[in-house]
Amino acid sequence: MKILKYLALLCAVFSSVxxxxxxxxxxxxFTELKHPKDEKEKAVLLNAISAEYENEPEQMLRYARxxxxxxxxxxxxxxxxxxxxxxxxxxxxxxxxxQALKSFTNSQSLYESLVKSDPKNNxxxxxxxNVYGSIGIVCSEQNNYAKGLEYYFKALKLFRETGxxxxxxxxxxxxxxxxxxxxxxx
Numbered sequence: 001m002k003i004l005k006y007l008a009l010l011c012a013v014f015s016s017v018x019x020x021x022x023x024x025x026x027x028x029x030f031t032e033l034k035h036p037k038d039e040k041e042k043a044v045l046l047n048a049i050s051a052e053y054e055n056e057p058e059q060m061l062r063y064a065r066x067x068x069x070x071x072x073x074x075x076x077x078x079x080x081x082x083x084x085x086x087x088x089x090x091x092x093x094x095x096x097x098x099q100a101l102k103s104f105t106n107s108q109s110l111y112e113s114l115v116k117s118d119p120k121n122n123x124x125x126x127x128x129x130n131v132y133g134s135i136g137i138v139c140s141e142q143n144n145y146a147k148g149l150e151y152y153f154k155a156l157k158l159f160r161e162t163g164x165x166x167x168x169x170x171x172x173x174x175x176x177x178x179x180x181x182x183x184x185x186x
Contacts, residue, residue, distance in 0.1 A: 026052050039074035043067050047079060050086040060090040078124065081110035085131055092137060101138045107131045122162045129158035133171055145178050152178070 029049050036042035046067030053059040068083030070076075088103035111128035118124060132155035139148035156171045179185070 022052055039070055040076055040079065043071040043074065043076055043079035043083070046070060047082045047086060050083070050090075054089070054093070057090040057093040060093070061087060064090065077110050077114055078127070081107045081114065081127055081131075084110065085127070085134065088131075088134055088138075092134070092141075095141075097138050097142055101135065104131050104135045104138065108135065125158045125162050126164065129155045129162070129164070129167075132158065133167075133174070136171075136174060140174070140178055145182055148178055149175060 026049065029045055029052070033042065033045045033049070036045060046063050050060050050063035050067060053063065064083050064086035068080055068087065071080035071083055084103045084107035088100045088107060091097070091100035091103060108128065108131045111124060111131055114121070114124040115128055132151045136148045136151035136155060139145070139151060152171055152175050156168060156175075159167045159171060
């Protein structure tokens with residue numbers, strides 16, 4: 001379960017708000033959600049709310065699904081990809097790895113098309129790298145180490161391209177865990 005520990009660390013790295021202010025932040029997000037200026041803002045807010053519920057995966061799923069529905073109807077691929085990623089993260093927390101993998105695969109498909117259409121957009125690359133890393137976690141938890149390594153190395157490449165050195169270190173740690181589990185110490 002070391003890999004889940006690193007997933008939690010990865011989530012902490014992406015969280016720019018200390019946990020003690022979660023309620024205040026959620027209150028603010030819910031207030032903004034009452035009057036979004038457009039569907040894009042609504043999708044962004046719902047995804048942000050979803051991400052704040054990482055300790056309550058059922059709530060995380062609820063808001064991610066709402067964000068996905070809004071994003072899909074409005075043709076907002078990036079926010080739909082973010083929604084699928086949040087759904088996948090909630091399913092990892094719930095140890096529903098098959099469902100998580102399906103969600104991450106949906107997110108991967110959307111992000112890959114976004115990166116292909118705009119290869120210089122680092123937000124899309126970071127999103128895709130996160131999805132690759134998450135797929136690596138799922139594969140590792142399912143003891144599919146070869147596939148886990150494949151996705152960790154994909155994530156590593158993109159995180160390096162976008163200069164995310166802190167996350168590069170986390171991915172290397174996960175790679176090391178797989179090699180250690182396989183007793184491949186060299």
